[in-house]
Amino acid sequence: MRLRPLIIATHRDIGYFFAGLTVLYAVSGVAVNHIDDWNPNYVIRREVVEVGVLPFGEPAELGAEVLSRMDITEEPRSVVRMSREELKVFLDQRTLTVTLPGGQVVDEHARRRFAFFEVNYLHLNTGKGFWTWFADVYAVGLLVLACTGIFIIPGKKGLGGRGRWILIIGLSIPIAYLVIAVWR
């Protein structure tokens, strides 16, 4: 029985099936690798505004006063007095941090970073449940892709020649890194 046609067909079909997800995971991988340099999930914009000295009052009253002075008509999600000098007004995807009684407001808008939030949600398996299982299937798929991939080309360009050396070089990079960073 000739095994190579089966290997090629398996590699081809699994490759097609997971190509899209591999692209998404690659994008997310780069995004979260650099999490120290940026926020891959949210775009957070912050500005400071002055609304003037605020009167004494209950948190809800103060919150309403701040919203009125900022011409915001949205109903707040909640208003919390964090301390004697600080009030927080929570709106949908927006938080106002008010200094009392001076009236300085840190107005912070947060929205999901388009596309990145979703791909990171998948890649980091935030939702768990069904995605845990599907991601496991994907991992097995990648394993099959790797195992079948190295046997696709026979001869000098395959595992018997050039392919072998490329395989060894590819493996040696993570091993060398572990030797230097972990096993020394």
Added chain:
Amino acid sequence: MKRFLILSMALIAVAAAPVMAGQTESYGEGVTLDEAVAIDVLLANPNDYVGRKIRVDGIITAVCKKRGCWMQITNPESGDGVRIKVEDGAIVFPYTSMGHEAQAEGIFEAIKLTPEQIEARTEAANDLQEGATCDKDGPKTPAEGAGCDLPPVDQYVYMIRGTGAVIKG
């Protein structure tokens, strides 16, 4: 093949439904304890609760911006808050959940500060009193800044090692 495609899309829609619902959502193991400890009581007598599994209720007033690996739950009556810390990736609290009511539970822990940490916190607190910021990301207050929100009781900071939470939509 078309049938397979339709079946796949239906499966994805079913799987994604809870994510898009925007209703009360459970994280990790959810909440199993029937009664919550008031946060002001907790922080007034922390040693009574260290090592115990407790539940706290309140408003989410801060969330880890990048990883969602902690959130601060505050008692809206007193302004007292406690941080719920989880392992990175084990639970991810959405940044946009700030302002929502939440219940969270886990093991209450006391963490002894090093002399360097105490010094840094003292300096940060002094700076804050003078109107300075707590970290490079922008204006901070003792209730929001990195580590600045924890009450300076002795040489310890207190937090809940979170096992689960429920956030109301």
